[in-house]
Amino acid sequence: VTPKLERLIYVLEWARIEEFADDSWDGIGRPPHVRAWLANAFVAKAVLGITTTVGLVERLTMDKTLRRICGFPPFAK
Secondary structure, three states, X not given: OOHHHHHHXXXXXXXXXXXXXXXXXXXXXXXXXXXXXXXXXXXXXXXXXXXXXXXXXXXXXXXXXXXXXXOOOOOOO
């Protein structure tokens, strides 16, 4: 794990986003992703200095460790 990813882990543990992210779905429309995963990813975007959301998606696509830190399943698309 790189020092930046260690810093991200520290920030995510300190912020505890999971406590504030609601995963409710009323059954209308497309089922949502787990909101805590998405919130963690956007915190990672800020901590790692990724400037665009497209860049964040590309990094999540390539980096299994980052996906796991953010809470996404390691092999999901």
